[in-house]
Amino acid sequence: xxxxxELDRTIxxxxxxxxxxxxxxRLSGELTEDEFKTLRLMNGVYLQLHAYMLRxxxxxxxxxxxxxxxxxxxxxxxxxxxxxxxxxxxIQFHWIKLADLPDAMAxxxxxxxxxxxxxxxxxxxxxxxQWAGVVPGEIEDPRIWAEIIRQYSTLHPEFSFLPRKFKxxxxxxxxxxxxxxxxxxxLRIHRNAxxxxxxxxxVGGGLGRTPFLAKTINExxxxxxxxxxxxxxxxxxxxxxxxxxxxxxxxxxxxxxxGIEKFKQxxxxxxxxxxxxxxxLDPSEIEEIRSRFxxxxxxxxSDQPEELRKAALNPNFERWRENSVAAHKVPGYAxxxxxxxxxxxxxxxxxxxxMDRIADLADKYSFGEIRVGHEQNLALPHVAQRDLPAxxxxxxxxxxxxxxxxxxxxxxxxxxxxxxxxxxxxxxPIAQELTRRFxxxxxxxxxxxxxxxxxxxxxxxxxxxxxxxxxxxxxKSGEEFYQITIGGxxxxxxxxxxxxxxxxxxxxxxxxxxDIVEAYLALRQRPDELFVDVVKRLxxxxxxxxxxxxx
Amino acid sequence: xxxxxxxxxxxxxxxxxxxxxxRDGAVIYRTSSHDWSVKLDDAAVVRTADDARALLTDAxxxxxxxxxxYIAPVDVTDHGIAPGNLREKIRQQGVTIxxxxxx
Numbered sequence: 001x002x003x004x005x006e007l008d009r010t011i012x013x014x015x016x017x018x019x020x021x022x023x024x025x026r027l028s029g030e031l032t033e034d035e036f037k038t039l040r041l042m043n044g045v046y047l048q049l050h051a052y053m054l055r056x057x058x059x060x061x062x063x064x065x066x067x068x069x070x071x072x073x074x075x076x077x078x079x080x081x082x083x084x085x086x087x088x089x090x091i092q093f094h095w096i097k098l099a100d101l102p103d104a105m106a107x108x109x110x111x112x113x114x115x116x117x118x119x120x121x122x123x124x125x126x127x128x129x130q131w132a133g134v135v136p137g138e139i140e141d142p143r144i145w146a147e148i149i150r151q152y153s154t155l156h157p158e159f160s161f162l163p164r165k166f167k168x169x170x171x172x173x174x175x176x177x178x179x180x181x182x183x184x185x186x187l188r189i190h191r192n193a194x195x196x197x198x199x200x201x202x203v204g205g206g207l208g209r210t211p212f213l214a215k216t217i218n219e220x221x222x223x224x225x226x227x228x229x230x231x232x233x234x235x236x237x238x239x240x241x242x243x244x245x246x247x248x249x250x251x252x253x254x255x256x257x258x259g260i261e262k263f264k265q266x267x268x269x270x271x272x273x274x275x276x277x278x279x280x281l282d283p284s285e286i287e288e289i290r291s292r293f294x295x296x297x298x299x300x301x302s303d304q305p306e307e308l309r310k311a312a313l314n315p316n317f318e319r320w321r322e323n324s325v326a327a328h329k330v331p332g333y334a335x336x337x338x339x340x341x342x343x344x345x346x347x348x349x350x351x352x353x354x355m356d357r358i359a360d361l362a363d364k365y366s367f368g369e370i371r372v373g374h375e376q377n378l379a380l381p382h383v384a385q386r387d388l389p390a391x392x393x394x395x396x397x398x399x400x401x402x403x404x405x406x407x408x409x410x411x412x413x414x415x416x417x418x419x420x421x422x423x424x425x426x427x428x429p430i431a432q433e434l435t436r437r438f439x440x441x442x443x444x445x446x447x448x449x450x451x452x453x454x455x456x457x458x459x460x461x462x463x464x465x466x467x468x469x470x471x472x473x474x475x476k477s478g479e480e481f482y483q484i485t486i487g488g489x490x491x492x493x494x495x496x497x498x499x500x501x502x503x504x505x506x507x508x509x510x511x512x513x514x515d516i517v518e519a520y521l522a523l524r525q526r527p528d529e530l531f532v533d534v535v536k537r538l539x540x541x542x543x544x545x546x547x548x549x550x551x
Numbered sequence: 552x553x554x555x556x557x558x559x560x561x562x563x564x565x566x567x568x569x570x571x572x573x574r575d576g577a578v579i580y581r582t583s584s585h586d587w588s589v590k591l592d593d594a595a596v597v598r599t600a601d602d603a604r605a606l607l608t609d610a611x612x613x614x615x616x617x618x619x620x621y622i623a624p625v626d627v628t629d630h631g632i633a634p635g636n637l638r639e640k641i642r643q644q645g646v647t648i649x650x651x652x653x654x
Binding site for chain 1 (some may be wrong): 569573574575576577578614615618619633637638642643645646647648650
């Protein structure tokens with residue numbers, strides 16, 4: 001966990017106080033909606049179909065049990081008893097009243113969390129690998145850098161009104177769980193040929209109406225230089241990014257139109273001026289941030305304890321362990337993913353009761369720490385392997401031990417037309433039907449790793465372009481239709497999916513997905529040839545033929 | 552963003568004006584008595600572009616009470632007024648999924 005200092009607390013408390021005044025002035029009529037809208041959006045307050053929505057940032061996906069209890073409290077006291085974890089390490093409350101927002105924010109501020117910069121044309125919540133700091137083989141904890149960028153970008157006066165929103169993601173592992181190639185800036189921590197640790201900087205990734213994978217702008221930027229390099233990118237974007245057309249305002253369009261070489265020239269020219277200025281990071285400053293991340297006092301334990309060997313005799317436990325438990329960098333410990341994807345449920349939703357229970361279990365089994373992943377699941381990052389059987393039983397009772405992590409029913413989905421004012425079609429009912437179709441755990445295990453992503457509109461909050469199977473809701477003559485893409489992926493081998501064919505109506509989507517999965521099972525050469533690898537090998541043609549031959 | 556009042560208004564059938572209530576975001580409908588109601592059946596129904604513009608102008612004047620008024624299609628039946636598209640149906644009837652916790 002990172003220990004926030006007095007400055008952080010002051011900023012958050014002052015913001016709550018300002019917002020309380022702004023809400024009072026709006027409710028008295030002193031502020032018009034036009035005047036107020038900008039102010040509320042700066043605090044993550046949107047207006048959705050039925051109510052206001054409050055989006056709360058969970059920087060780099062790390063939550064304390066105390067913070068989780070505060071989220072449960074807000075869900076219970078000010079909302080309808082649940083919250084929705086998003087694809088960007090945020091949580092949203094969908095039913096909150098304007099008059100209650102300042103009190104809800106004040107309650108969250110007590111534990112250091114807030115909605116600042118979860119909306120608006122500024123740097124958004126900086127996201128990172130949800131297994132940061134605990135996964136084996138990681139070069140260093142990427143959250144240190146996420147925190148440095150968070151501090152640098154919070155209320156940054158020059159970048160508070162960018163042409164459009166701006167998203168960072170950071171990873172320090174070979175396997176990218178942070179989807180860095182679909183972010184405005186992606187940072188991959190790695191070692192250069194000399195063995196120094198630094199950053200590969202990628203720029204111009206993003207989904208939405210015009211999807212692009214990020215391109216490498218610099219293979220290696222040192223610790224010292226990373227902030228000045230990032231600032232140079234932001235400056236070039238702030239100067240040249242389009243403000244005349246919202247659909248062409250993201251940095252991905254600028255990078256695409258200029259070309260990465262020209263864009264890089266502009267950035268490096270800017271960098272020449274700022275590289276040795278105030279943003280050059282001194283090792284002591286980096287160490288100061290690093291020292292504020294507190295790591296647990298792990299016991300000296302061995303892998304594969306007796307408790308685990310005994311529990312392995314239970315096939316239900318083994319099924320859960322196989323896809324929910326991952327290796328930890330410390331012997332005798334494990335990382336445990338909590339599925340927020342029960343059969344027939346809403347992907348990413350958790351009740352206040354579940355949040356409280358997870359907080360209790362984090363205290364008991366994970367040194368009080370919880371992680372939030374962009375796949376809309378949670379994780380307990382420091383679980384002693386001997387505790388896994390007891391933890392599994394407790395998670396199962398709490399409804400967050402569905403053994404489907406990374407399988408076909410572990411669906412990523414935006415809220416869609418059930419909640420969102422931008423959506424054209426519903427996402428959640430599609431996800432729910434698919435989880436019912438693939439509810440049999442034996443079938444899911446047979447299919448293997450398969451990510452389905454659903455978005456209710458082209459804004460792509462469900463990241464459908466990078467789903468192994470992507471489903472995009474569109475509206476045609478007042479009816480819900482869905483375009484289906486296959487072959488996308490969000491990891492280190494990121495790809496954008498390819499459209500299979502014409503959009504299909506709502507009631508046919510689950511059948512079509514079943515056809516695609518059946519085609520995959522027939523086409524794969526070995527049980528471990530993943531769906532995406534078959535699409536890569538054969539293209540969309542055999543899947544298209546299967547889907548449309550009888551439709 | 553262009554205000555709805557600055558846009559050309561075209562309607563193809565019976566329509567109403569709807570918005571969200573400022574204090575809690577609830578879905579509301581403009582009535583013929585220059586007020587708002589949470590019931591669609593209370594909404595003033597217009598059938599011409601001129602009437603729609605007049606109703607929208609009246610609604611937009613209440614910036615304190617409502618956010619983002621706009622014209623939406625409806626079907627008028629023997630049983631009352633029904634939403635004219637899925638979006639409005641969801642706004643009127645709520646989400647189409649079971650909530651984890653009852654409201």
